Amino acid sequence: xxxxxxxxxxxxxxxVTLTAEEIEAxxxxxxxxxxxAEALGLCRALSGLTEAAVxxxxxxxDAAFLVALRERLSPSAxxxxxxxxxxxxxxxxxxxxxxxxxxxxxxxxxxxxxTSSNGEGIFATVEALDSPVALDLDSVADVSADxxxxxxxxxxxxxxxxxxFEEESDEPVTDALLGLDSQSLEEVLNxxxxxxxx
Amino acid sequence: MPDSATDDLELVRQFQAGSxxxxxxxxxxxxxxxxxxxxxxxxNRDDAEDVTQDVxxxxxxxxxGFRGDSAFYTWLYxxxxxxxxNRLRSRKVRSFFGLEQVRSSLxxxxxxxxxxxxxxxxxxxRRAIAELPEKQRAVFILRHFRSxxxxxxxxxxxxxxxxxxxxxxxxxxxxxxxxxxxxxxxx
Numbered sequence: 019x020x021x022x023x024x025x026x027x028x029x030x031x032x033x034v035t036l037t038a039e040e041i042e043a044x045x046x047x048x049x050x051x052x053x054x055a056e057a058l059g060l061c062r063a064l065s066g067l068t069e070a071a072v073x074x075x076x077x078x079x080d081a082a083f084l085v086a087l088r089e090r091l092s093p094s095a096x097x098x099x100x101x102x103x104x105x106x107x108x109x110x111x112x113x114x115x116x117x118x119x120x121x122x123x124x125x126x127x128x129x130x131x132x133t134s135s136n137g138e139g140i141f142a143t144v145e146a147l148d149s150p151v152a153l154d155l156d157s158v159a160d161v162s163a164d165x166x167x168x169x170x171x172x173x174x175x176x177x178x179x180x181x182x183f184e185e186e187s188d189e190p191v192t193d194a195l196l197g198l199d200s201q202s203l204e205e206v207l208n209x210x211x212x213x214x215x216x
Numbered sequence: 217m218p219d220s221a222t223d224d225l226e227l228v229r230q231f232q233a234g235s236x237x238x239x240x241x242x243x244x245x246x247x248x249x250x251x252x253x254x255x256x257x258x259x260n261r262d263d264a265e266d267v268t269q270d271v272x273x274x275x276x277x278x279x280x281g282f283r284g285d286s287a288f289y290t291w292l293y294x295x296x297x298x299x300x301x302n303r304l305r306s307r308k309v310r311s312f313f314g315l316e317q318v319r320s321s322l323x324x325x326x327x328x329x330x331x332x333x334x335x336x337x338x339x340x341x342r343r344a345i346a347e348l349p350e351k352q353r354a355v356f357i358l359r360h361f362r363s364x365x366x367x368x369x370x371x372x373x374x375x376x377x378x379x380x381x382x383x384x385x386x387x388x389x390x391x392x393x394x395x396x397x398x399x400x401x402x403x
Contacts, residue, residue: 030388032360060392063337069252069361071338072345076251076268077261080244083268087243090273 022047022054029057033065224288231279239279243272246289249362250296256357257300259346267303271296286371293362294372297354304350337398344394348387355380356387 020028020043028040036044048055076083169178224245230238250271255264274295282291345353351373358369366384370377 027385030385032363034363056396060396063395064341064360064388064391067338067341067360069256069357072342072361073252073255074261076248077265080247083247084240084243087269087272090269091276 022051025054026057029054029061031061033061036061225284228279228282228284228288232282239276242275242288246292247272249289250292252361253293253296253357254300256345256361257297257350257354258303263303267296267299270299274299287368289364290368290371293358293364294374297358297372301350301354337395340395340398341391344391347394348390352383352387352390355383356391359384360388 020040025040025044025047028036029044044054044058048058078086165178166175169175224242227238227242227245231242247268251264251268254267254271255261258264258267271292275292282288345356348356354373355369358364358372359366364372366377366380369384370380373380375383
């Protein structure tokens with residue numbers, strides 16, 4: 019059995035939430051209780067206030083709203099999802115991988131270490147641009163790799179007997195020059211100073 | 217709305233499994249409620265549209281971690297209320313809105329029609345709601361217009377149920393005090 023206080027409190031709630039029993043009890047009491055009658059009247063009147071009437075419906079259609087929302091949900095706003103993460107993370111990983119590959123190949127080129135067949139192809143092409151000079155020098159060096167021919171090339175054949183090249187090298191000209199003792203080197207330089215090349 | 221909570225949860229699960237169509241369905245189900253709650257709290261239709269977008273962007277970003285401990289709409293309205301209160305605080309829109317602000321945000325052509333449609337009661341109610349303190353306003357809107365139980369509103373507002381009920385009753389008493397003479401005069 020609802021008391022008067024119960025009914026007054028219930029009439030503060032939205033009218034639609036009242037049960038049939040509560041409405042019947044409130045109506046019966048309102049007939050002889052002005053305060054309850056007023057509360058019941060206000061409760062009913064407020065129930066007529068719908069949010070659409072008070073505030074109005076959205077200005078945009080559902081379709082327009084969804085389109086605008088999709089624009090807001092650009093790749094940069096997407097969340098981490100699933101095993102592969104967000105599109106943003108996926109893009110970041112892709113860029114990182116590309117940069118990593120570039121650094122590996124680029125680093126390999128600078129350090130002279132080739133790490134893949136593709137890299138070798140690229141570097142072979144680049145090295146080919148330098149090859150004419152190297153080939154010319156090496157062809158000379160190949161000819162003069164032994165002490166006799168090198169001494170002959172330098173114009174000091176009599177000194178060949180005193181030179182001792184220990185082993186073949188990839189850089190025979192350099193090694194030959196470094197292999198000269200200081201006296202021989204000075205002699206070679208003196209000869210070169212007196213040589214007219216053109 | 218609570219009746220559709222189970223369906224909401226199923227759509228959430230589908231979204232979490234990768235279905236964006238499920239998210240669109242959730243948006244269409246709750247967009248209007250979120251908007252009307254926002255416009256009730258903010259008092260500005262443009263702001264309410266912005267916040268409604270923000271709410272669903274947040275939802276999209278966070279829904280992966282939604283475990284279903286509460287109903288989806290409870291979670292969604294919690295985002296809505298928090299974003300609205302943050303916006304009110306950041307903009308210091310303490311004076312809230314009156315009828316003029318709502319009307320001024322309507323397109324010209326729509327405004328004339330709206331003037332005819334809006335009843336005097338609605339206009340007065342809008343003003344009266346606007347003058348409620350923020351928390352009471354939020355509770356009133358969620359209870360009266362959204363028909364959410366006090367317990368759900370308590371979860372949304374992160375307050376105990378008794379406080380929510382007290383806030384709601386205070387709001388209703390204030391509205392009755394302001395609308396009472398008009399309501400009684402019309403009856």
